[in-house]
Amino acid sequence: MARIKEQSTIQENKRSAFEECPVTYVMEKIGGYWKPIILFQLLSGSKRYSDVRRAIPAITEKVLIQQLKQLEADGLVQRKAMPVVPPHVTYSLTKTGMRLKPVLYAMAVWAVDDSKEHGAVFRRNLKNFPGANDNA
Amino acid sequence: MARIKEQSTIQENKRSAFEECPVTYVMEKIGGYWKPIILFQLLSGSKRYSDVRRAIPAITEKVLIQQLKQLEADGLVQRKAMPVVPPHVTYSLTKTGMRLKPVLYAMAVWAVDDSKEHGAVFRRNLKNFPGANDNA
DNA sequence: ACAAGTACTTACCCTAAAGTATGTATAAAA
DNA sequence: TTTTATACATACTTTAGGGTAAGTACTTGT
Numbered sequence: 143m144a145r146i147k148e149q150s151t152i153q154e155n156k157r158s159a160f161e162e163c164p165v166t167y168v169m170e171k172i173g174g175y176w177k178p179i180i181l182f183q184l185l186s187g188s189k190r191y192s193d194v195r196r197a198i199p200a201i202t203e204k205v206l207i208q209q210l211k212q213l214e215a216d217g218l219v220q221r222k223a224m225p226v227v228p229p230h231v232t233y234s235l236t237k238t239g240m241r242l243k244p245v246l247y248a249m250a251v252w253a254v255d256d257s258k259e260h261g262a263v264f265r266r267n268l269k270n271f272p273g274a275n276d277n278a
Numbered sequence: 279m280a281r282i283k284e285q286s287t288i289q290e291n292k293r294s295a296f297e298e299c300p301v302t303y304v305m306e307k308i309g310g311y312w313k314p315i316i317l318f319q320l321l322s323g324s325k326r327y328s329d330v331r332r333a334i335p336a337i338t339e340k341v342l343i344q345q346l347k348q349l350e351a352d353g354l355v356q357r358k359a360m361p362v363v364p365p366h367v368t369y370s371l372t373k374t375g376m377r378l379k380p381v382l383y384a385m386a387v388w389a390v391d392d393s394k395e396h397g398a399v400f401r402r403n404l405k406n407f408p409g410a411n412d413n414a
Numbered sequence: 415a416c417a418a419g420t421a422c423t424t425a426c427c428c429t430a431a432a433g434t435a436t437g438t439a440t441a442a443a444a
Numbered sequence: 445t446t447t448t449a450t451a452c453a454t455a456c457t458t459t460a461g462g463g464t465a466a467g468t469a470c471t472t473g474t
Binding site for chain 3: 464
Binding site for chain 1: 301
């Protein structure tokens with residue numbers, strides 16, 4: 143019979159992991175499937191809500207709004223609403239969000255490299271990658 | 279009464295999103311909370327299973343193994359088992375996994391920058407970041 | 415003899431995230 | 445006048461991931 147193990151205080155441990163590992167810190171902000179994808183869409187500049195939605199057809203409205211709100215709360219994106227009707231709302235990256243460009247760009251580079259080896263192809267190639275030629 | 283909307287064929291749509299957005303491609307491989315953290319630990323070189331576990335106390339054994347297996351299946355990490363007892367198993371990054379270094383490094387840079395603004399502090403700073411001085 | 419360490423596996427449960435399907439206000443266009 | 449479009453909100457259900465707890469096989473150290 144094995145002894146009772148002590149992997150109990152997970153929540154406490156998460157704090158120390160959070161303090162020691164910068165990647166953990168990042169994942170707390172942009173972890174999950176959709177956030178990097180949304181941020182990627184906003185790299186090319188301010189976009190209306192409906193444009194983001196159309197750019198990512200696989201996401202549902204509920205989840206999109208939810209993720210946008212979280213990104214806004216974490217200071218990565220900025221929401222601007224014009225008080226007109228029909229409503230006109232744009233989302234854009236904050237300064238902090240902009241600083242994620244190297245992360246997203248590195249991801250894109252890796253994806254293109256890796257997909258070359260495995261046969262997948264992107265319609266959008268890196269020449270058109272938003273911000274490929276500036277401070278990335 | 280609103281019409282019935284058609285956000286049905288999510289699975290089909292995921293394919294097109296996957297083909298158009300490189301970030302989606304990346305998220306399919308390293309998405310989720312733990313994978314980047316595990317990869318980060320392996321950046322500094324080959325490690326025994328138990329070393330990885332001790333380096334990430336917040337993760338449970340089940341999840342760690344599970345994530346390692348997935349990373350192995352996706353060709354990002356390599357498992358080497360020596361047929362001795364007690365078992366001796368090491369994990370290391372594959373060539374493909376190594377190419378993620380710029381991604382992880384960019385994340386770490388962002389985390390340090392961002393935490394400076396918000397008061398958080400890391401015990402491990404970027405001077406000690408594995409591979410900070412080479413082909414990142 | 416018994417505990418301890420290694421690298422797992424398995425069964426069960428629980429919750430947070432995601433998906434489904436609606437509703438809503440307003441105004442301009444058809 | 446019905447439709448269309450915008451940017452959401454909300455109730456309800458499902459699923460996948462993660463957490464808990466324990467077991468296993470074998471050997472070295474005490």
